[in-house]
Amino acid sequence: MTDALTTVEPPAAATPRGGGGGTLRYVLSKVGAALISLGLIVVLGFVLFRVLLPGDPVRTLTRGAPVTPEGAAALEREYGFDLPLWGQFTRYLGNLAHGDLDRSLVFKVPVAQKIGERLGPTLLLVGVGTLIAVVLGLWLGTRTAWRRGSRFDRTATGIALALWSAPTFWLGLVLLTATGGLFPSGGITYPDTPPDFLSQALDTAHHMVLPTITLVAVVYAQYQLVMRSSLVEEMHAEHLLTARAKGLRDDEVRRRHAVPNALLPTVTLVFLHLGLVVSGAITVETVFSWPGLGLLTFEALRFPDYPLLQGTFLVLAAAVVVMNLVADLLLRVLDPRVRAS
Template sequence: MGCSSWEARGSWRCGGARRSPPTTGSEPVRGYVLKKVGWSIGTLLFVVVFNFFLFRLLPGDPIGLYTRGRNMSPEQLIRLRQQLNRPIGEQFVEYLANPFASAINSTRFNRPVWEIIGERVWPTVLLVGTAVLVAAVAGVWLGIRSGWRRGSRFDRITTGTTNTLYAMPEFWVGMMLIMWLPFFPSGGINSVGVSGFFATAVDTAWHMVLPVTALAIVYLAEYTSIMRASLVDELRQDYLTLARAKGLREDLVRRRHAVPNALLPTMTLIFLNLGFVIGGAITVEYVFSWPGLGLLTAEALRGPDIPLLQAVFLLFSLGVIVFTLLADLLYAVLDPRVSTQ
């Protein structure tokens, strides 16, 4: 007996029995995306509010904090005091309207804070982004080989080595590399007198060797450990036994079935680490005098440069929130089951 047409009450009649209307697969996905976006917006609003009040609750005279180590005329002090002594509600509304606009210049550089930050973003993205890419590629390869041959000599050596390297502080690794490899540049992003696009690119790559190695060594253990643990967990699944029973070779079982599913947690980790690319690596950039956001943060802390610290804190938080959201959305794309939970 055929089913009748859709009735007004929203059900299907088929053979006298009522059935629920079919649901589209896009509804759970839409709800999942909206939930994640909502959480991200809420987190960003909290960070903006927290960032505003945090630096205004510091003890002491705010004028002293803003003018420490600076020679300012009495007229400049009067204008600054008028600016800082405005009602807190008025300042808060102005800050919410545009958190990326600073009415007060950096006290250390005496320039707009976002202009200074804009100059330091690219060196940090270049340094930390390269380190994350190198560590991810090498770590995934090591994790796959170790997990597939768990308990082997290669697995024991790889696991022990990566865990030992992960326990080492980044700044200490950087200082050891400077001592052990003195023929590489130990500071800055370019040598004095270098000009031309090709020559500058080669010189920058030469300066990146030590700081990228210091960061990649620490990141390497994360990717190796997570990839190995994920692959070992996948090896216990029944679908791999079924794939072998169908006659598939071991390399095909690994490449087509085990590795794609085991990559999910690693892909999430990559996006989460990309969120920290914006924040940079403060200790490594400080050790190698790399002119990025990490070194800028250390310089602002020495002041303390309150306007610059407030802007840097907001940028770091925004980077983590955005890439965490992208990681959640990517995970739902790679594993549709996540959006239905």
């Protein structure tokens, strides 16, 4: 009797998790959440500055000068303040869909134009400050973690916590007082600086010293403490024991194995907080009269300038949403655990 041959089919290959479909779903979900957040920001900006913020737009337009009822009515029609709130909101959405942020009540120019003029100084200050804060925070976080419990660790961590908890405006005023006029107290350049690039660049760098130090002092501690915590946790991993058993020196173990793994949460934190740093520069720019979006927001609040407030709020809040989206997408690229989920 011949034995029946049983055909055994190979098991079906398991579909890898986190493949192309999973990545697409992840990206679409994050982009969708960001768009919903932007929509809520648009609504919140209108409610905050058109409903809850007190003030008379006609008085702002005329700077308190006497105006006839006919003139006041004409100004209200020009800016749409004569419409009911629902009509004003519909007009606002229509203008926003065409990239029109309305006209500033105080500066009498399009809001988008005014924001564009002030965006460069803010990006310069925030960019330089964030770069220095990241480098300083990562370096100190690595050193304090590797020498945890030492006097250096206690001192550096204590200073970071103290600066992190200090009010930004107070720290800026302390620096202004302590330097005794060594650095400019406001502005971005002196009016009499020669127009050539080198002179302007040096003058701008001179004006940036105090606001940059203030911004770095209140930001770098976050990166230092997160990097320290991540590296301390990573130092107990088994693969570091294996690396030491192979004869690698401590510096090589830290540089090749411990630091790259500990960097992941810190890199994510950098992008998560980058948008917050942009919006948080309001205090620094106000203290040092730095002509960026932060100072522009403060100036708009003084009158108040409703269209300008709505525009700056939209830009600053959108920066937070966009940076959060970038952090979420970057996290999936860097962390294999997120790709596998």
